[in-house]
Structure formats: structure tokens, C-alpha cells
Amino acid sequence: MQVAATRKIVVLGTGGTIAGTSSVAGANVGYTAGQIGVQQLLAAVPALAQASPCNLEAEQIAQIDSKDMDFSVWARLAGRCAQHLADPLVAGIVITHGTDTLEETAWLLRELLAASRPVVLTCAMRPATALVPDGPQNLLDAVTLAAEPSACGVLMVAAGVVHGARAVSKVHPLRLDAFASGDEGSLGWVEAGRVRWAHGRAPAVTAPRHAALLPGLATAAWPRVEIVHSHAGADGCVVDWLVDKGVRGIVVAATGNGTLHRALEAALARAVAAGVAVRAASRCPEGRMLAIEGAPWRDAEGLSPVKARISLMLELMDGA
Numbered sequence: 135m136q137v138a139a140t141r142k143i144v145v146l147g148t149g150g151t152i153a154g155t156s157s158v159a160g161a162n163v164g165y166t167a168g169q170i171g172v173q174q175l176l177a178a179v180p181a182l183a184q185a186s187p188c189n190l191e192a193e194q195i196a197q198i199d200s201k202d203m204d205f206s207v208w209a210r211l212a213g214r215c216a217q218h219l220a221d222p223l224v225a226g227i228v229i230t231h232g233t234d235t236l237e238e239t240a241w242l243l244r245e246l247l248a249a250s251r252p253v254v255l256t257c258a259m260r261p262a263t264a265l266v267p268d269g270p271q272n273l274l275d276a277v278t279l280a281a282e283p284s285a286c287g288v289l290m291v292a293a294g295v296v297h298g299a300r301a302v303s304k305v306h307p308l309r310l311d312a313f314a315s316g317d318e319g320s321l322g323w324v325e326a327g328r329v330r331w332a333h334g335r336a337p338a339v340t341a342p343r344h345a346a347l348l349p350g351l352a353t354a355a356w357p358r359v360e361i362v363h364s365h366a367g368a369d370g371c372v373v374d375w376l377v378d379k380g381v382r383g384i385v386v387a388a389t390g391n392g393t394l395h396r397a398l399e400a401a402l403a404r405a406v407a408a409g410v411a412v413r414a415a416s417r418c419p420e421g422r423m424l425a426i427e428g429a430p431w432r433d434a435e436g437l438s439p440v441k442a443r444i445s446l447m448l449e450l451m452d453g454a
């Protein structure tokens with residue numbers, strides 16, 4: 135008789151406040167992120183055993199404060215996700231991550247991974263040693279979401295709310311419900327161990343634009359792409375300096391619907407003439423810029439400046 139192999143959920147640890155500790159008992163600030171191993175995080179939540187019929191497998195990818203996220207951790211994480219997704223026994227992946235750059239990692243993975251099964255990022259706003267930490271519930275919700283048969287694609291869950299990689303951003307430095315998806319809205323909720331999708335249906339998976347980069351990502355040279363803001367008194371000096379330093383791309387965080395200080399606009403035109411790729415993203419936290427007829431650069435297709443920077447780096451790596 136053949137025994138069916140048990141499916142598994144892989145939990146990849148990268149650090150963050152969810153793995154943070156403080157020497158001051160119960161403190162919510164002034165802690166050190168990325169201290170507790172992912173195996174220990176799982177062991178602290180006995181209810182995980184009931185959250186899914188799958189086995190849980192833990193793997194430590196990194197142990198950092200996500201404010202210090204770098205290309206080598208990104209490459210390692212994306213590579214391991216791709217390997218696990220290629221394993222038919224893997225029902226889903228959970229990634230424990232710091233809140234600070236979670237939206238960037240989520241977008242990177244969305245651009246790289248063909249995720250026909252869920253890849254769920256989660257985090258915490260309070261360290262594991264807090265009086266009432268939020269990490270254990272978020273981890274439980276993430277495993278519930280990763281085990282949900284209708285779920286797919288790169289998702290994140292925190293404070294019971296499910297967000298998609300494109301729209302999510304951290305909007306608050308302290309409160310537990312620190313993430314929002316602007317006017318696109320959240321994708322659903324995890325409530326008492328069940329997933330409830332907004333509008334009654336799971337979101338469809340979107341094909342990644344840069345999957346071809348995955349095999350060479352670990353050794354790839356990431357092109358320098360910087361973000362420059364348009365603001366009162368922006369004189370464009372920083373753009374000229376970046377061009378001088380060999381920048382390959384610039385994302386300009388423009389005012390409103392892509393408007394720019396005229397001095398900055400002139401400097402960006404000089405950058406384009408020097409062969410630098412420029413994209414305009416709105417610095418408004420909500421809404422989506424409309425394309426501007428005749429603009430000398432493309433807009434960021436509704437991405438925030440930090441996500442537009444990731445897409446432009448990948449685009450330049452892809453030689454697109």
C-alpha cells in the first residue's frame with residue numbers, strides 16, 4: 135500500500151521585530167530586531183499544529199532588522215521560495231519579516247515568482263518579549279492563509295488583514311494594524327482561523343514579469359537606481375550628482391499627478407539625455423497617477439516610489 139506523502143508549509147525566517155527581543159521586560163520600543171530563530175518562533179505557538187493539516191518546516195534565511203535589507207538576502211530568499219514552489223509537496227510558504235521593508239520584499243517576490251500557491255509574508259509591530267506580542271497571532275494567521283486552498287500569489291497578513299503585494303504599504307510607525315492598501319483595499323481577512331476574501335473570492339495569481347532573472351539572481355549585479363523627491367526648492371543638484379556617479383535609473387517621487395519642480399524636471403531631462411532611465415511615481419500615498427501625454431519618461435504604473443525602484447532595477451537587469 136502506498137502512503138500519501140504529507141504536504142508541508144515552509145516557514146522562512148528573515149528576522150524583524152517578530153523575532154525581536156528587549157532587555158526591558160515588556161517594552162514595545164527600544165528592542166533589538168532579529169534575535170529569535172524561526173524554529174523557536176514556531177515552537178512558541180502551539181496552536182499552529184491545528185491551523186493546518188500540513189507539516190511545518192522552518193528555515194532561517196537571514197536574521198536581520200529589515201531596515202537593513204540588502205540584495206544578497208533578497209536573492210537568497212527569492213531563490214529558496216522558487217525552489218520550494220517547485221516542490222509539489224509544498225502547499226504554501228510563510229516568510230517572517232520586519233515591517234519596515236516588508237512591502238519592498240513582497241513586491242520583489244511578486245515580480246519574480248510564479249506563485250501558483252500562496253507566499254505569505256508576516257511580521258509584528260511588537261517584539262516577542264512584549265507584554266502582549268502580536269507576532270504569534272500574525273504567524274498563526276499566516277499559516278492559516280498559506281494552507282488555504284483558494285489562496286495563491288504573494289500576500290501579506292498582519293493584524294488579521296490580508297493585503298496584496300502591489301498595493302500594500304506600511305502606513306504607521308507604531309500601531310499594530312500598521313499596513314494599508316490605499317484605495318485598492320485589502321484582499322481579505324483571517325478571522326478565528328478562517329480566511330474571508332473581500333468580494334467573496336480569492337484574488338487570481340498574476341504572472342511575474344521578471345521570472346527569467348531568478349536563476350542568475352545570486353550573482354547578478356544590481357544596477358544603482360535611486361529615488362529623488364520633488365519638493366519645494368528642489369533644484370535638481372542631486373540628480374546631476376547621481377548622473378555623475380554613474381546612476382543607471384532614477385525614480386522621481388513626483389507631486390500629485392506626476393508634476394515636478396521645474397528645476398528638477400530640467401535636471402531629469404539632462405539625466406535622460408545622459409542615458410539614465412527615469413520613472414515618475416506619485417508621492418501621494420493613495421490613488422493612481424494618470425499617464426501624462428508627451429511626458430519624457432514613463433510613469434510607474436501606480437507603484438509607490440520604493441516599489442517602482444525595484445521594478446526599474448529588475449527591468450534594467452533584464453535589459454528591457
Ligand code: ASP
Nearest residue numbers: 150151199200232233234
Ligand atoms: N525595524 C524592524 C524591521 O523592519 C521593524 C519591525 O519589524 O516592525 O525589521
